[in-house]
Amino acid sequence: MCLSNGYEGDVIDNMKTEVKVSADEEELVAQLRNYLTEKLTYLLEQNGTISIGVSGGSMPKVFSEALLSVAPELLNWKRIRIFMVDERHVPRDHEDSNLGAYLQLFPQELHHVFIPVPISKQVVHTAQAYEINLRKYLLPEQLNTYPRFDILFLGAGPDGHTASIFPGKEQLEKITDLNWVSVITDSPKPPPSRVTITMPCILNAKNVAFILTGANKRDVVRAIHEGDKSIPAAQARPMNNKLTLFLDEHAAAGVPNRESSESESPPPFDT
Numbered sequence: 179m180c181l182s183n184g185y186e187g188d189v190i191d192n193m194k195t196e197v198k199v200s201a202d203e204e205e206l207v208a209q210l211r212n213y214l215t216e217k218l219t220y221l222l223e224q225n226g227t228i229s230i231g232v233s234g235g236s237m238p239k240v241f242s243e244a245l246l247s248v249a250p251e252l253l254n255w256k257r258i259r260i261f262m263v264d265e266r267h268v269p270r271d272h273e274d275s276n277l278g279a280y281l282q283l284f285p286q287e288l289h290h291v292f293i294p295v296p297i298s299k300q301v302v303h304t305a306q307a308y309e310i311n312l313r314k315y316l317l318p319e320q321l322n323t324y325p326r327f328d329i330l331f332l333g334a335g336p337d338g339h340t341a342s343i344f345p346g347k348e349q350l351e352k353i354t355d356l357n358w359v360s361v362i363t364d365s366p367k368p369p370p371s372r373v374t375i376t377m378p379c380i381l382n383a384k385n386v387a388f389i390l391t392g393a394n395k396r397d398v399v400r401a402i403h404e405g406d407k408s409i410p411a412a413q414a415r416p417m418n419n420k421l422t423l424f425l426d427e428h429a430a431a432g433v434p435n436r437e438s439s440e441s442e443s444p445p446p447f448d449t
């Protein structure tokens with residue numbers, strides 16, 4: 179695990195995971211901005227849609243601040259499309275809506291950049307409609323394969339869930355044509371009913387970045403470092419190994435052999 183800030187960590191199973199540790203939210207946003215700048219610079223030289231998946235919870239605020247502060251010449255809104263890695267089965271104007279949270283943080287003139295999750299009465303129909311929306315932008319070269327999302331920003335719960343894939347509930351039913359999206363109706367994290375992209379989509383992604391802050395993410399960081407496949411967040415390692423962890427000092431304490439400055443570190447910042 180290669181730690182920035184001068185920390186050299188272990189190499190995991192011959193896979194390098196880049197770790198960026200922030201002392202506060204301002205530094206986290208700056209590191210996310212730098213990451214987005216690097217990836218967008220490369221992606222803009224390619225063709226087609228630039229697909230960025232984002233998660234809910236604490237992510238909307240720091241992600242939105244980081245992306246909206248990237249150099250304007252890199253923000254080609256005709257090509258960038260942002261989609262929800264998972265979404266709660268609630269109306270868009272509900273306080274629990276992930277898309278709703280992002281739309282409140284983006285100016286109206288950029289709302290078209292978000293691929294909508296069409297909320298139907300039945301959560302299965304929502305998942306099926308969402309997959310159809312995603313396919314409009316991301317149909318892979320061959321049918322019946324998984325998309326190669328450009329960047330997936332994932333969070334993780336203290337229980338190790340990521341997206342809406344929970345420990346012991348990883349076997350999501352195939353309910354859409356291509357199995358890009360599935361549903362959970364008994365999510366341990368409320369609200370219970372959600373749609374989520376599936377693990378094969380995560381494994382197929384070109385870049386995966388976790389944003390994990392707070393002492394309650396320490397064990398998840400350790401599980402990712404150790405490759406503990408009983409934890410969905412640790413399963414979510416892309417096949418090309420392009421995995422980056424954005425941590426605060428508290429979560430970084432889960433990286434073995436890293437001098438923890440727990441005693442002096444500031445209280446967890448509320449992202």
Ligand SMILES: O=C(O)[C@H](O)[C@@H](O)[C@H](O)[C@H](O)COP(=O)(O)O
Pocket residue numbers: 233234235236237263264265266276332333334335339340341342367
């Ligand atoms: O819709 C959701 O709830 C999220 O997509 C979920 O996977 C989230 O990323 C984690 O639960 C971490 O949430 P926090 O960052 O708020 O701890």
